[in-house]
């Protein structure tokens with residue numbers, strides 16, 4: 315199944331570590347930076363969206379990308395990293411996928427190192443995340459889809 319993962323990862327590259335771990339084990343997976351030039355998803359059967367969480371939402375950039383470029387009726391999976399991962403962080407992308415009659419086949423969340431605002435003063439939160447175990451879990455998640 316031809317698969318792409320569109321990602322946004324700007325804070326510490328936490329989300330990129332997760333998608334890189336998947337792509338390292340599955341060389342057929344195409345990684346697409348959502349702020350890059352590639353926009354055409356029509357040739358993929360299955361599309362992942364991966365983002366850090368910024369003020370309770372996945373990146374606006376990945377939401378816009380999905381709204382503009384996700385074709386109708388694809389299989390979709392979602393990955394988020396956050397200081398304190400929560401199910402509701404999937405809701406923006408789930409709503410966009412559903413509006414395009416796409417099926418959300420799976421959701422994966424992992425902790426990501428955070429030094430946003432005041433958290434920097436205490437050396438950050440979720441230090442050391444994503445861990446190797448979380449990266450291994452991400453690969454297992456992908457393989458379970």
Ligand SMILES: Cc1cc2nc3c(=O)[nH]c(=O)nc-3n(C[C@H](O)[C@H](O)[C@H](O)COP(=O)(O)O)c2cc1C
Pocket residue numbers: 322323324325326327328329330365366367368369370371395396397398399425426427428429430
């Ligand atoms: C501006 C900003 C806002 C954030 N807001 C949240 C938040 O609302 N909830 C949370 O759990 N983590 C929050 N975080 C932590 C990030 O979600 C976490 O570090 C994530 O792994 C960043 O992904 P990235 O390194 O791929 O960009 C925030 C980080 C930044 C920089």
